[in-house]
Amino acid sequence: MSKILLPARDISDWKGLLADPEKQWKPGYSAMATARSWMSADGLPPEISALFESDPELIFAVPEHKVPLPGGRRDSQCDVFALLRAQDQTVALAVEAKVNEPFDRTLGDWLADGSEGKKQRLQAICDYLECPEPPADLRYQLFHRSAAAIIESKRLKTDAAAMVVQSFSQEHRWFDDFAAFCAFLGTESERGVLHKRLLSDGRSLMLAWVTGAERHLDTP
Numbered sequence: 001m002s003k004i005l006l007p008a009r010d011i012s013d014w015k016g017l018l019a020d021p022e023k024q025w026k027p028g029y030s031a032m033a034t035a036r037s038w039m040s041a042d043g044l045p046p047e048i049s050a051l052f053e054s055d056p057e058l059i060f061a062v063p064e065h066k067v068p069l070p071g072g073r074r075d076s077q078c079d080v081f082a083l084l085r086a087q088d089q090t091v092a093l094a095v096e097a098k099v100n101e102p103f104d105r106t107l108g109d110w111l112a113d114g115s116e117g118k119k120q121r122l123q124a125i126c127d128y129l130e131c132p133e134p135p136a137d138l139r140y141q142l143f144h145r146s147a148a149a150i151i152e153s154k155r156l157k158t159d160a161a162a163m164v165v166q167s168f169s170q171e172h173r174w175f176d177d178f179a180a181f182c183a184f185l186g187t188e189s190e191r192g193v194l195h196k197r198l199l200s201d202g203r204s205l206m207l208a209w210v211t212g213a214e215r216h217l218d219t220p
Contacts, residue, residue, distance in 0.1 A: 005062060011035035017064035019077075033168045033216040034079055034097040035063070040216075044084065047210040048095075048164060051194040056086040067094075067148035071121030076148035079166075089159040091206070094149035096141065098167045099217065103177050107143070108136030130199055134184055142181040146205065153203060162194070162206035170214050178209050 008014065014035040015025045024031045037045045043058040065081035080095040096103075111118055121144075126133060128147040146163040153161035165178055172191065182189035187197050187207055197205040
């Protein structure tokens with residue numbers, strides 16, 4: 001894949017980046033809601049901007065950004081990856097967007113075939129997150145998306161990494177899975193608040209759940 005990026009003119013430019021555009025690109029689904037949210041914002045979507053103490057500056061954002069992970073051929077595909085500056089820090093931000101869909105499989109289901117590649121990948125993810133092997137009932141997607149943020153933070157030499165769930169569910173569906181993930185990593189999980197986990201290299205891993213505006217789910 002080319003590393004040359006072109007600016008998006010409108011939300012339709014996001015559609016072709018999806019794995020299954022005909023299935024995923026619909027009003028009420030997270031892909032279209034995310035595109036509307038980011039394209040209509042002056043910088044970061046307001047619910048993400050509000051996580052930071054001062055007005056953060058969006059340097060660039062990349063929809064459907066793929067981050068290679070050890071132990072397999074399938075990348076971690078961030079719904080949005082963004083580089084931003086918040087006060088005196090640069091932050092590598094990986095966004096996981098949701099409406100009603102769950103966080104994919106549990107770790108137990110994902111590891112069910114017992115492949116060596118998956119074991120290697122999980123160990124690599126745990127190394128990035130600096131955590132022990134997690135319980136089987138936690139969601140794999142939250143682990144690899146957070147690892148992707150750290151990988152890109154190291155690659156771009158940012159001060160911090162962040163993984164934010166941008167949920168357009170006004171009922172906060174699947175928040176309990178996010179809260180369980182945060183609890184395992186030793187952080188709190190209050191909605192709309194940025195929680196930090198300090199890594200051994202001095203870099204912070206920031207975790208947050210924000211609620212996107214309901215209007216982005218409407219039919220045009």
